[in-house]
Amino acid sequence: MHKTLASLAAGLVLVAATGTTLAHENHGAKPQGAATLAPEQKPWGIAGEARAVTRTIDIAMADDMSFTPSMIEVREGETVRLQLKNRGQELHELVLGTKAEIEAHAAMMRKFPGMEHDDPWMAHVPAGKTGAMVWTFNRAGDFDFACLVDDHYELGMAGRIRVLAATAKP
Structure with a gap:
């Protein structure tokens, strides 16, 4: 009887381990046909669709901690492609937001410097490469x-976007 209980216990451990392994292999897998989440509305807009782009704005990023241009003007309701060119030797990124959101995010990045993030309102561009963001x-x-990235914001790598009301005169 002791041998039977030991065999039964070993079998249960094997089944439990196999179930855990199978569950781990599917961890994060999306079911077929799962709906894609709708874009998240932010105070500064929403992720745009490439087919809705009305113009492209070129922005250069440089190791002197600058964006060129650093001031952009768009019209409310406009979907633009921000075409980013990293002219430097360091990784740079462009993160959209309110001043408060950007400062809170910068504080979190200082606290957790290796934190990875990937949201539609941010684009990471390796040295010498290009990237893009489509935003409405x-x-x-x-x-x-x-x-x-690192202390780039504290060193002045920032810019401004003015979104003119749809009814405002240019």
């Missing part, structure tokens, strides 16, 4: 963008 600016107001 559907809220009027003044918003910010910055590079939050």
Whole structure:
């Protein structure tokens, strides 16, 4: 009887381990046909669709901690492609947001420097490479963008986006 209980216990451990392994292999897998989450509305707009782009704005990033241009003007409701060119030797990024959101995110990056993040309102561009972001600016107001890599923001790598109300004169 002791031998039977030992065999039964060993079998249960094997089944439990196999179930755990199988569950781990599927961890994070999306079921077929799963719906894609809708874009998240932010105070500064929402992720845009490439087919809705009305113009492209070229922005250069450099190791002197600058964006060129550092001031951009768009119209409320406009979907633009921000075409990013990293002219430097370091990784740079462009993160859109309100001043408060960017400062909170910068504080979190200082606390957790290796933190990885990938949201539609940010684009990481390796040295010498290009990147892009498509964004619909559907809220009027003044918003910010910055590079939050290392201490780039603290060194002044930031810019401004003015979203003119749809009814405002250019």
